[in-house]
Amino acid sequence: MRYAMAVDTKKCVGCSDCVVACQTENNVPIGYCRDWVVEVMDGTYPQLEIELRSERCNHCENAPCVRCCPTGASHIVDGGIVLVTPNKCIGCGACIASCPYDARYPHPKGYVDKCTFCIHRVNQGMKPACVAVCPTKCMYFGDLDDPNSEVSVVLKKRKYKTLIPEAGTKPHLYFLI
Amino acid sequence: MATRRQFIRISAMGAGAVVAGAAGLKLFGSGITDGQKATFAALTGRTPTYCEVCFWKCAGWVYKDGKGSIQKIIGNNEDLNCNGRLCPRGTGGVGMYHDEDRLRKPLIRTEERGKQSFREATWDEAFDYIAEKIKVISAEHGPECIALFTHGSGGKYFSTLLRALGSPHIAAPSYAQCRGPREVAFQATFGEALESPEPLDIRDTRCLVLIGSHLGENMHNGQVQEMSDAIDKGATIITVDPRFSTAAGKSKYWLPIKPATDLALLLAWINVIITEELYDRPYVEKYTFGFEYLKEHVKNMTPEWAYGITTIDPTVIRETAREMANAAPAVIVHPGRHVTWYGDDTQRLRAVAILNALLGSWGRRGGFFRSEIFELPEPPHPAYPEPKRTWRTEFPDLYKLADTVLANGVCDATVPDPSRNCKFQGWIVNGTNLMETLPNQANTLRAIQELQLLVVIDTMPMEITGWADVVLPECTYLERYDDLRVVAHRKPQIALRAPAAEPMYDTKPAFWMARELAKKLGVIEYFPFEKMEDQLDWQLRQVGSSLEEMKRIGVRTFDRAADNLFFYPDEDVEFYTATGKIELYSTALEGAGFDPMPKYTAHEEPPPGFYRLNYGRAPMHTFSRTSNNPNLTDLMEENSVWVNPRVAKEWGLSTGQYVHLVNQDGKRSEFPVKVRVTERIRWDSVYMVHGFGHQEKKLRRAYGKGASDTNLITKVLVDPIMGGTGMRGNFVTFITDLSGEEVVS
Numbered sequence: 001m002r003y004a005m006a007v008d009t010k011k012c013v014g015c016s017d018c019v020v021a022c023q024t025e026n027n028v029p030i031g032y033c034r035d036w037v038v039e040v041m042d043g044t045y046p047q048l049e050i051e052l053r054s055e056r057c058n059h060c061e062n063a064p065c066v067r068c069c070p071t072g073a074s075h076i077v078d079g080g081i082v083l084v085t086p087n088k089c090i091g092c093g094a095c096i097a098s099c100p101y102d103a104r105y106p107h108p109k110g111y112v113d114k115c116t117f118c119i120h121r122v123n124q125g126m127k128p129a130c131v132a133v134c135p136t137k138c139m140y141f142g143d144l145d146d147p148n149s150e151v152s153v154v155l156k157k158r159k160y161k162t163l164i165p166e167a168g169t170k171p172h173l174y175f176l177i
Numbered sequence: 178m179a180t181r182r183q184f185i186r187i188s189a190m191g192a193g194a195v196v197a198g199a200a201g202l203k204l205f206g207s208g209i210t211d212g213q214k215a216t217f218a219a220l221t222g223r224t225p226t227y228c229e230v231c232f233w234k235c236a237g238w239v240y241k242d243g244k245g246s247i248q249k250i251i252g253n254n255e256d257l258n259c260n261g262r263l264c265p266r267g268t269g270g271v272g273m274y275h276d277e278d279r280l281r282k283p284l285i286r287t288e289e290r291g292k293q294s295f296r297e298a299t300w301d302e303a304f305d306y307i308a309e310k311i312k313v314i315s316a317e318h319g320p321e322c323i324a325l326f327t328h329g330s331g332g333k334y335f336s337t338l339l340r341a342l343g344s345p346h347i348a349a350p351s352y353a354q355c356r357g358p359r360e361v362a363f364q365a366t367f368g369e370a371l372e373s374p375e376p377l378d379i380r381d382t383r384c385l386v387l388i389g390s391h392l393g394e395n396m397h398n399g400q401v402q403e404m405s406d407a408i409d410k411g412a413t414i415i416t417v418d419p420r421f422s423t424a425a426g427k428s429k430y431w432l433p434i435k436p437a438t439d440l441a442l443l444l445a446w447i448n449v450i451i452t453e454e455l456y457d458r459p460y461v462e463k464y465t466f467g468f469e470y471l472k473e474h475v476k477n478m479t480p481e482w483a484y485g486i487t488t489i490d491p492t493v494i495r496e497t498a499r500e501m502a503n504a505a506p507a508v509i510v511h512p513g514r515h516v517t518w519y520g521d522d523t524q525r526l527r528a529v530a531i532l533n534a535l536l537g538s539w540g541r542r543g544g545f546f547r548s549e550i551f552e553l554p555e556p557p558h559p560a561y562p563e564p565k566r567t568w569r570t571e572f573p574d575l576y577k578l579a580d581t582v583l584a585n586g587v588c589d590a591t592v593p594d595p596s597r598n599c600k601f602q603g604w605i606v607n608g609t610n611l612m613e614t615l616p617n618q619a620n621t622l623r624a625i626q627e628l629q630l631l632v633v634i635d636t637m638p639m640e641i642t643g644w645a646d647v648v649l650p651e652c653t654y655l656e657r658y659d660d661l662r663v664v665a666h667r668k669p670q671i672a673l674r675a676p677a678a679e680p681m682y683d684t685k686p687a688f689w690m691a692r693e694l695a696k697k698l699g700v701i702e703y704f705p706f707e708k709m710e711d712q713l714d715w716q717l718r719q720v721g722s723s724l725e726e727m728k729r730i731g732v733r734t735f736d737r738a739a740d741n742l743f744f745y746p747d748e749d750v751e752f753y754t755a756t757g758k759i760e761l762y763s764t765a766l767e768g769a770g771f772d773p774m775p776k777y778t779a780h781e782e783p784p785p786g787f788y789r790l791n792y793g794r795a796p797m798h799t800f801s802r803t804s805n806n807p808n809l810t811d812l813m814e815e816n817s818v819w820v821n822p823r824v825a826k827e828w829g830l831s832t833g834q835y836v837h838l839v840n841q842d843g844k845r846s847e848f849p850v851k852v853r854v855t856e857r858i859r860w861d862s863v864y865m866v867h868g869f870g871h872q873e874k875k876l877r878r879a880y881g882k883g884a885s886d887t888n889l890i891t892k893v894l895v896d897p898i899m900g901g902t903g904m905r906g907n908f909v910t911f912i913t914d915l916s917g918e919e920v921v922s
Binding site: 019020024044046134136 | 409
């Protein structure tokens with residue numbers, strides 16, 4: 001089982017609902033976030049293009065954050081989800097420095113925190129909070145090993161990209177373009 | 178004017194009563210998956226609500242954590258307004274509850290207005306103060322000299338109070354400062370207003386045309402959702418906007434129009450559609466009135482004519498007109514919502530309505546659907562006394578087609594004027610921060626100084642509370658019952674708001690406040706139920722439900738009274754206009770002395786060195802209401818002024834730099850605002866998100882962050898047809914020298 005998420009940049013309006021929903025679902029303190037929205041604009045008036053996308057931990061198969069963690073707090077669980085065990089984390093910040101996606105932040109309680117793909121919800125058969133709340137339904141979540149999962153289906157149908165492929169991290173966050 | 182909407186209201190009520198008697202109302206499940214149930218069990222239960230962060234009023238569920246504190250709000254899957262997905266503001270509604278800057282106690286002013294000095298009072302003292310003043314005003318001037326401004330659920334109860342006292346003056350800024358021109362234009366054309374949410378079948382449209390409407394930045398939830406569905410299905414989006422909006426970024430065609438010239442483009446589109454015979458001929462012949470007049474009227478309004486006005490290439494005007502016609506009738510020329518721009522707004526919206534009529538989209542799949550509403554029986558009470566005077570009788574020749582009280586009109590009529598034999602003496606303001614809502618703040622302040630009584634009911638210490646004589650702290654929507662939400666949609670629905678928590682501090686629901694005042698003023702018979710929950714249960718039992726059931730399901734869906742969401746092929750339809758037809762040529766406008774068909778008039782342009790001030794929304798904020806909400810401020814804490822790189826170069830501006838803006842009348846922004854240099858804005862205008870630049874220090878997160886567009890709108894272009902306040906005729910320039918000034922950041 002390999003969980004993955006695809007974000008449709010053609011539908012995302014950059015409203016940041018995913019950010020608030022994550023905060024209220026996961027008790028992310030005000031001033032921090034596990035997911036965020038990026039706007040990339042290109043061109044000169046009036047020949048313009050814009051891409052909006054919701055970003056978070058890429059849950060890499062080849063995760064630098066896990067490799068560099070001195071205590072084993074950062075680890076990969078079944079389904080390929082990258083997690084941090086707070087009471088094993090010493091807050092050294094090596095993972096933050098190693099992440100090409102800037103997906104981790106130091107939680108005020110002293111450990112490093114990040115997106116969990118809402119594993120507590122996924123284990124109960126629900127979608128991650130960001131996916132469930134999105135007004136544009138621009139996010140697809142599921143198992144890449146299941147050809148019928150909505151993420152597999154949409155990746156078969158649409159063109160997509162990953163971020164910073166040259167980092168060789170084999171990310172599980174896809175962007176439909 | 179009787180509208181179709183009213184007609185359906187009546188029939189839905191009749192049908193509802195009959196079916197309820199037979200106990201056969203179709204009840205849809207609350208749509209919860211087993212997985213969700215497991216999570217609910219882990220939390221301490223859920224309470225139904227409908228959102229109060231904006232006017233869309235999405236229904237949802239409030240969840241608390243193990244300690245009983247409100248943790249999250251999730252959309253109700255049954256709700257047609259949100260389909261189980263709240264927008265960022267709805268999700269962030271928890272911040273309204275947790276905001277530590279909330280009003281906590283009733284306050285009575287101790288010094289002159291404008292000086293922020295209040296003393297805390299008991300509720301009884303506050304009510305005595307208000308009741309005494311109301312009695313004096315009623316005796317000396319008449320109860321009709323008291324007006325209510327409302328933009329919140331609580332307004333309903335103060336409205337009952339004022340009507341019981343004999344005042345018909347209930348004003349909502351959502352009319353003359355927002356969607357009023359649209360409602361008048363659609364009423365004049367199709368015989369009915371659009372109301373909220375608008376009956377747009379966006380999910381099945383093949384072509385969506387947005388004219389300055391920035392869906393996705395305004396999070397009109399259901400519409401944003403349906404725009405996304407339409408994108409999925411390959412619909413064409415055409416966006417007309419001087420700014421490269423989010424929606425423009427998703428459009429096949431973006432028309433970067435010169436600001437203030439939209440009406441010329443609309444007329445040119447009408448010209449192309451008629452000249453190239455692209456209109457829906459059978460529909461136009463069967464349903465419309467005045468086609469030949471219209472054809473004659475627009476014959477010279479060619480794309481080439483419009484090119485010189487709008488700067489839009491005639492080829493593009495033709496191409497986009499054909500694109501609409503190819504999609505017709507599954508096409509929506511979006512009527513917009515905040516449409517008070519240039520003072521000829523009713524006429525611009527008439528052109529929008531006419532275009533939709535020519536394309537045959539009204540009453541057709543992918544166009545406009547026939548919504549239905551389920552109206553509940555009102556609690557029994559004596560008839561309201563007949564008001565001795567109304568604004569209508571006092572101003573017989575003004576704004577003839579306005580069908581509601583104008584907020585700006587009340588404001589104007591509060592300042593003494595020799596032409597009037599009375600003036601407003603008291604204001605009650607609920608859930609609307611008039612300082613940021615009404616243009617021309619100086620005018621609002623002048624009016625306030627003339628009042629004998631100003632009562633403000635709010636959850637937050639908004640600017641308007643600083644001017645009040647009495648401030649009544651309302652509990653948030655998460656802590657109270659309110660009337661059932663009843664909206665017109667594809668199916669009629671009702672939704673319950675129940676308290677998820679006890680009111681914090683010494684805050685109270687507006688229902689209780691209005692009822693206590695009614696007791697003191699001797700009109701308690703208009704509030705027959707002591708508690709809101711008893712009233713709700715009584716109402717619900719009339720229609721075969723109960724409060725207990727609604728607490729369980731949150732939203733109840735009823736069957737439609739009419740079986741067709743769209744016109745049947747060749748259906749005979751009578752429209753609620755004088756001719757019974759869709760009026761391309763408006764007899765109502767003509768009768769009131771206005772142009773029966775829209776004409777383009779040029780609007781003033783910015784002088785050299787000045788730029789047109791355009792404003793809009795960000796998806797995470799509602800008006801000025803949310804700018805202190807901890808969750809939403811976290812997403813966006815200040816606004817910026819968007820400046821085209823060419824303009825920036827001229828002024829030596831760079832992104833992140835703070836500047837002051839000053840308008841054509843010398844009005845300077847109260848606070849400096851951050852510059853955002855971006856290709857997304859035309860060189861002849863600047864853009865700001867509305868709702869920032871708060872001057873009230875009690876709003877600790879919002880105070881001094883960014884600039885207020887309202888503050889810079891001193892010139893108001895009033896629509897003579899319905900009194901709308903056009904706010905896009907102001908021009909600003911930059912002050913880059915901020916030496917000696919501290920920037921709040």
